[in-house]
Amino acid sequence: MTQHAHRSVRAAVFSAGSWGTAVAKVMSDAGTDVIVHARRSEIADAINVRRRNPGYFPDVELPAALRATTDPAAALAGTDFLVLSIPAQSLRTSLDAWAPHIGPDTVIVSLMKGIERDTDRRASEIITEVTGIPAQRVAVLSGPNLAAEIMAGQPAAATIACPDEHVAVRVQQACHTSYFRPYTSTDVIGCELGGAVKNVIALAVGIASGMGLGENAAAVLITRGLAETTRLAVAMGAHPATLAGLAGLGDLIATCSSPLSRNRTFGTHLGRGLSIEEATAATRQTTEGVKSAEAILALSHTHNVEMPITEVITALLGGKITLDQATAALMERPPKPER
Secondary structure, eight states, rough: SSSSSOOOEEEEEOSSHHHHHHHHHHHHHHHHHEEEEEEHHHHHHHHHHHOTTTTTTTEEEEEEETTSSOOOHHHTTTSEEEEESSSSHHHHHHHHHGGSSOOOOOOEEOOOOOOOOOTBBBBHHHHHHOOOOOOEOOOOOSSSOOHHHHHHHHTTTEEOOOHHHHHHHHHHHHTTOOOEEEEEEEEEHHHHHHHHHHHHHHHHHHHHHHHOOOHHHHHHHHHHHHHHHHHHHHHHHHHHHHHHSSSIIEEEEEEEETTTTHHHHHHHHTTTTTOOOOHHHHOOOOOOOHHHHHHHHHHHHHHHHHHHHHHHHHHHHSSSSOHHHHHHHHHSOOOOOOO
């Protein structure tokens, strides 16, 4: 299904990591004309020739129509959507290089779930700053989306948020398939904070799991983690209902519960006694929670919001407290009314 009678809708996905590849597959299955920008020529060649991404999903066949290139200008030529799936901490530098090639009407779709260190900026804010593109042309896709399950065609849903609802609907149409159901929203702040903070909570749940603390402890961390995420998001202008939806609670449950989640896995390594360096080596992929925890805590201070789980995880990652001290700090909070 296309939105324009004269040509198919085009999307450029930057880049060819696990989530970028999964969304490229979804969009291609939805009938969108998709080109993936890969940094390494061997990945681009494998996608074009063998219909595989050997770096992440060597056993999954990609749609025949999906193409790849290492040339950002070629990828961006005449594209309706630029879909960004890169580490949040390298977004500013990468986007700086790509910005001259972005068309005047291109909509940018952020898949990123991190907060920039030093500036405490959300991805959509960085995008508008670097490119000068108005916020009405920047959308965020977020939800309980484990890439491996989506690559296998298992059912999933997500929220697409944009200040301009018509733009959100256009993105929705470009990625709606029989197995992937996107909902629309105008709450960009809620979607981005839900996606970023849940990674920090997943680290905490992983640590508890690695220490063998049981399912009750995990449930406590998920529930109280949602409470502190909602407090921050609402203080920054989000709607509380967003945090009870796919981009909030949905994403939190998937990330905290699944061994496929890299943040939970990283936390589990820490809980079993590995150092930050050893856990990084064992996890192998970018773990946004580790990179963003400090920036999220800084946002909580700016907005005068209590985030005890984030505070403890940030102190642990910074080497300021030990694992045992972190556990004690989380469990020894003074009892008070549940809010």
